[in-house]
Amino acid sequence: MNKTKYFAKRNLIEMTRDPLSYIFCVAFPLVMMVIMTLVNQSIPKGHVTIFEIDNLAGGVLVFGQTFIMLFTALGVAMDRSGSFLTRLFASPMKSPNFILGYVLPMLVIAEIQIILTMVSALVIGAIVGHSISILSLLLTLVTCLPSALMFIAIGLIFGTIFNEKTAPGICSVIISLGSFIGGIWFDAEGTGGVLYSISKCTPFLYCTKVARSTVKLDFTTDGFLLPMLIVIGSGAVLMSLAVVLFKRKMRADLA
Numbered sequence: 001m002n003k004t005k006y007f008a009k010r011n012l013i014e015m016t017r018d019p020l021s022y023i024f025c026v027a028f029p030l031v032m033m034v035i036m037t038l039v040n041q042s043i044p045k046g047h048v049t050i051f052e053i054d055n056l057a058g059g060v061l062v063f064g065q066t067f068i069m070l071f072t073a074l075g076v077a078m079d080r081s082g083s084f085l086t087r088l089f090a091s092p093m094k095s096p097n098f099i100l101g102y103v104l105p106m107l108v109i110a111e112i113q114i115i116l117t118m119v120s121a122l123v124i125g126a127i128v129g130h131s132i133s134i135l136s137l138l139l140t141l142v143t144c145l146p147s148a149l150m151f152i153a154i155g156l157i158f159g160t161i162f163n164e165k166t167a168p169g170i171c172s173v174i175i176s177l178g179s180f181i182g183g184i185w186f187d188a189e190g191t192g193g194v195l196y197s198i199s200k201c202t203p204f205l206y207c208t209k210v211a212r213s214t215v216k217l218d219f220t221t222d223g224f225l226l227p228m229l230i231v232i233g234s235g236a237v238l239m240s241l242a243v244v245l246f247k248r249k250m251r252a253d254l255a
Contacts, residue, residue, distance in 0.1 A: 076159025
């Protein structure tokens with residue numbers, strides 16, 4: 001347990017030392033929320049849009065988690081490229097120590113990200129006259145964890161497979177793709193057609209549904225329960241794949 005704790009602490013410190021982590025994991029999602037709120041304010045009254053703060057906050061929560069995926073991938077890839085992991089592989093540490101050492105600090109970042117996003121949403125909601133419950137903030141700390149784990153798993157996979165130059169580019173594609181077909185910046189379900197059919201085949205849309213349903217405290221079967229089960233299942237599959245790939249990479253480097 002101590003080995004996992006020290007490795008996780010080291011990774012958390014490395015993350016907080018990088019100023020880009022503050023920009024992309026915290027500042028950028030919050031700036032986007034402010035910008036989209038201003039856009040919504042310019043729309044004539046009476047028109048309900050995806051940029052209403054209770055819709056927007058859930059989307060921004062998921063958008064922020066995509067950057068956690070990016071920094072997870074970058075951290076693993078950089079450790080591999082610098083032979084840091086190769087040296088640690090020869091230590092008494094086992095693969096669970098490494099996996100948890102990467103996952104736990106990212107979960108801490110995800111929780112901080114959720115708190116900051118929801119507090120910002122509460123403030124913006126108070127300003128524009130669209131209140132959000134404190135209960136929403138507390139519940140998102142729990143309901144958005146499965147999606148955070150899913151994105152961390154994707155980051156582990158990309159960091160294990162690709163090097164530090166390729167992994168960020170691949171993650172950027174996922175960020176753009178996830179934002180688009182995940183319905184973060186538009187109403188995918190209302191749009192319908194082929195795009196919505198594609199969106200339903202990915203877990204990103206369901207991550208957004210879970211977050212938005214929690215912010216609205218609207219826990220219906222189609223809006224929350226089924227999407228939550230899909231997100232949990234997708235996260236479990238992806239995390240299992242990440243563990244298998246990491247173990248194989250570990251054995252290959254030790255050979």
